[in-house]
Amino acid sequence: MTRPDDPTSLPAAAPTSPVRAPDTDTDDPVRAPNTAIDEPYRAPDTDIDEPAHEFGPPATSPPREPGAAGYVLVWLALVALATLTLIASRAVPGGWGLAIAFVVASAKAGLVVAFFMHLAGGRPIHRLVFAIAIAFLVLLVLGVLADVGTRSLASAYVDDLGGPP
Amino acid sequence: MTAARTSLHVQYDSLARQHATARLGMWVFLGSESLLFAGLFALYAAYRFVYPAEFHAASAHANVVLGTINTYLLLTSSLTVALAIHATRRGHRRRTVLLLGATIALGLAFDVLKAIEYAGHLADGIAPGGYYAFAGLPAHGVVLYVTLYYLLTGMHALHVTGGLCMLAWLTWRAHRGDFTPQSHIALELGGLYWHLVDLVWIFLWPLIYLIR
Numbered sequence: 475m476t477r478p479d480d481p482t483s484l485p486a487a488a489p490t491s492p493v494r495a496p497d498t499d500t501d502d503p504v505r506a507p508n509t510a511i512d513e514p515y516r517a518p519d520t521d522i523d524e525p526a527h528e529f530g531p532p533a534t535s536p537p538r539e540p541g542a543a544g545y546v547l548v549w550l551a552l553v554a555l556a557t558l559t560l561i562a563s564r565a566v567p568g569g570w571g572l573a574i575a576f577v578v579a580s581a582k583a584g585l586v587v588a589f590f591m592h593l594a595g596g597r598p599i600h601r602l603v604f605a606i607a608i609a610f611l612v613l614l615v616l617g618v619l620a621d622v623g624t625r626s627l628a629s630a631y632v633d634d635l636g637g638p639p
Numbered sequence: 640m641t642a643a644r645t646s647l648h649v650q651y652d653s654l655a656r657q658h659a660t661a662r663l664g665m666w667v668f669l670g671s672e673s674l675l676f677a678g679l680f681a682l683y684a685a686y687r688f689v690y691p692a693e694f695h696a697a698s699a700h701a702n703v704v705l706g707t708i709n710t711y712l713l714l715t716s717s718l719t720v721a722l723a724i725h726a727t728r729r730g731h732r733r734r735t736v737l738l739l740g741a742t743i744a745l746g747l748a749f750d751v752l753k754a755i756e757y758a759g760h761l762a763d764g765i766a767p768g769g770y771y772a773f774a775g776l777p778a779h780g781v782v783l784y785v786t787l788y789y790l791l792t793g794m795h796a797l798h799v800t801g802g803l804c805m806l807a808w809l810t811w812r813a814h815r816g817d818f819t820p821q822s823h824i825a826l827e828l829g830g831l832y833w834h835l836v837d838l839v840w841i842f843l844w845p846l847i848y849l850i851r
Contacts, residue, residue: 571850
């Protein structure tokens with residue numbers, strides 16, 4: 475769409491959105507028609523009402539949030555899980571202790587990502603982007619562990635430098 | 640002047656669309672940040688696999704008390720930054736500034752405790768790489784844990800410090816009245832970054848301090 479010449483007019487205001495009276499006392503300079511187009515445009519009004527969408531919430535709506543009480547509940551759960559990790563690490567030694575610590579840490583991370591970072595109430599594309607990054611992270615760590623974990627098997631086929639014996 | 644200082648760039652027809660793009664870009668950035676730490680986590684996993692006994696012995700000398708206090712500090716700072724954004728959405732400017740200030744105080748406390756921890760280790764000779772001079776444990780294998788300890792926690796502390804600078808800027812902008820209930824994308828994305836810093840520590844804490 476073309477930029478309106480009058481900077482005080484609402485950009486792409488939907489017909490149904492409440493139209494505010496244009497601010498006549500803003501300090502924005504009146505934009506000449508041939509002003510450089512790449513100059514950031516200071517919006518005189520930040521009304522972000524979108525036209526109503528027929529299917530679900532609009533993709534541009536901000537993520538839903540759990541609310542203040544929800545945030546405090548999530549925090550309480552995080553503190554409880556951290557304390558559980560601490561107790562488990564003292565009570566359960568060895569590999570199982572590490573496994574428990576890792577599962578609890580993953581649960582804590584899930585709570586932070588889903589509620590504090592609004593991934594549960596955000597757009598699916600956000601979940602997809604982050605899930606791909608985490609999948610690559612897991613792939614990297616598993617690949618490295620598969621390497622060091624099978625060195626004793628590989629020693630029958632390769633020498634210390636990695637070549638055939 | 641009461642108008643929010645938010646500029647609409649020419650390629651968008653509304654601030655909502657511009658903010659949706661910024662939000663997606665932030666998630667891509669957080670994904671790449673996760674992969675930055677993934678390399679260090681993979682190194683840790685490999686060396687812990689090769690030297691399990693040495694890593695066990697070395698982690699006994701980590702300062703569990705300071706590490707655990709820092710865990711609770713960061714978890715609480717995640718709550719305060721989430722509540723700050725919630726306050727902005729409700730239009731409470733003063734509460735936003737106070738909650739952001741609390742977040743900064745918690746982050747600063749984290750950095751101070753981390754510095755005390757580092758000073759204690761260095762005084763004992765628990766230093767990375769060739770500077771390792773701890774009399775209590777032979778360097779074999781242990782020096783890898785110690786070096787990774789400094790790499791992982793140091794990279795994380797850099798993120799905390801960078802996040803604190805960002806939070807200070809956001810607090811100033813909130814105080815100035817830049818953020819409205821409809822338009823506060825910088826605050827929202829800054830909160831996401833701070834949560835990621837918390838997220839990394841959630842995994843660092845058991846790996847560094849609690850392995851037995």
